[in-house]
Amino acid sequence: MTRQESETTFGRVNERLSSVLRKYSDTQFGKYALIGPTLFVVAVLMIFPTIILLSYSFNPYDQGAIQAGSTLAHYVRAFTTTLYQDTLVRTIKIAVIVTIIDFVLGFPLAYAAVRKGGWMGKLIVIATLAPLTIDLVVRSFGWFILLNGTGVINSTLMELGLVTRGNAPQLLFNETGIIIGLSHVMLPFMVFPIINVMHTIPHDLEEAAQNLGANRLTVFTRILVPLALPGISAGILITFVVSLASYVTPALLGGGVRVIPVVITETFTSTSNWPFASALSMILVGVALLVIIAYQRVLKEMEGVGGV
């Protein structure tokens, strides 16, 4: 193809496409053509599969095979068997504790990132962002180095004479390990929505309140929290629901202590009981849906904030 030919080819494509764009850019068709593919992908890859998951969760499972018909037996088993009840309660308990820890650590951090600015603000943003980009297995491995019996923390405590080999705290392969690891994974999800909303709160407000005699606690509870509420609730909801559904960190740091996603994966990979794995998954879907509905309200409140 000569240069001239290619130019005319481009010219023709240019004209064609431009006339299409001109014709449709302000029409109903145009706007649905833009959003259609993405909606289609979300529908086909999220909504339909979830419906199939739901239908599997009602399939009877007998003698090592999935049977026709429908039953609630898997849900009954999940909620009434002591083993699964305990796992469910433990999973929720861990997610709640992680959310509380991350709020306590995350709010001051987000506040400092915005109000201090300068190199300190940058350091905080980089420190929060860096772990987010690193593989979960690598982060868990880091916690393994820190928390194991002769790891960084216990060796240091022994060195300082605070504990002996005999009574060193067990920080790994139990709930403590999961909670520490997950708090680390989820902290950025708490910090960034709060940073976003904190940018919109004028600093003058806090100074004005302090000039009028409010102490720090009053400024925090009466001014900062109410104004940052959209960011705080987004952070809390995301942290809670993602913790609940986490697999890698609990699987690597929990040892024999299991959470629901670990049980789902084990059930699926080591038995053919897909219906039970589906029923357990639907419990997670249920929680996620509740949060999405709540989140929609949060989203509405956050309009114009430009947050998550």
Next chain:
Amino acid sequence: MATSDDSARSIRFDQLVSRAGSIGYRALIWATIVFLLSPLVVVVIISFQESAYATWPPQGFTLEHYTALPNQLGFLGVEEALFVSVELAVATGIVSTVLGALAAFAIVRYDFKYQTTLETILISPLIYPWIVVGLSLLLFINRVGDILGLTIELNFWTLLLGHVMFTLPYPIRTIGASLQNYDDSLEEAAQNLGATELESYLRVTVPLIQPGLMSGFVFAFILSFNQYIVSLFLSGPETTTMPLVLFSLFYNTAPATLAAIATLLMAGVLSVIFVMEYLFGISDFM
């Protein structure tokens, strides 16, 4: 004058409390920064000490764990997995960014009847459990195969479906934010000056929202590159990804070797981010 003495004392007490509070606050911030970075730092430290185990305090300094890697990587399955993961992350990044750009454009420029609901649906993969994405897509693929009467093998494309699905909200967010930041009359201006519609989009709009496009791509790339649980369900025998290999190495290899591999991976990911930041200024939309 007891009263003035009292009030002076209470002011001093207030100052003391406030000083203690501000020291406590600063300590909490630094402790949190240490908490965030220490798991990454100790991995790097362990990769350079002499023992094959994660002993603490670290003994000596060596590059042995790195120089031994070239002979081990193939055997550990790292080489192949890395190739699959990079390919997958790039493909995921491109597909997600293109789809996300179209959707973001529609949301920002047009009014829809159920705008909030639509936006919620589009960003809901953000909080949709990853484990459910993997499991339900696998069941879906099976069902579709049953209906069509064929066995659909798990391969690169099934992985790509899952990865596009959970990464989509990120480009939508970053591109939406960058579209909001600029004035669409610039396109009109270009058209008034004689540019065609296509030219005005390609030469004006795309360059202006480039940071949003690039940070959307980087987000999708990194999330895909690090994804474990979705890949566990959707990867086939020949498409084992890096996180899957790392997960098995966690139990099956010497800690120092894993530390060396992990350090190289961290260096790789962080340098991708720094290069993109230097070239496109992606941090504004992170």
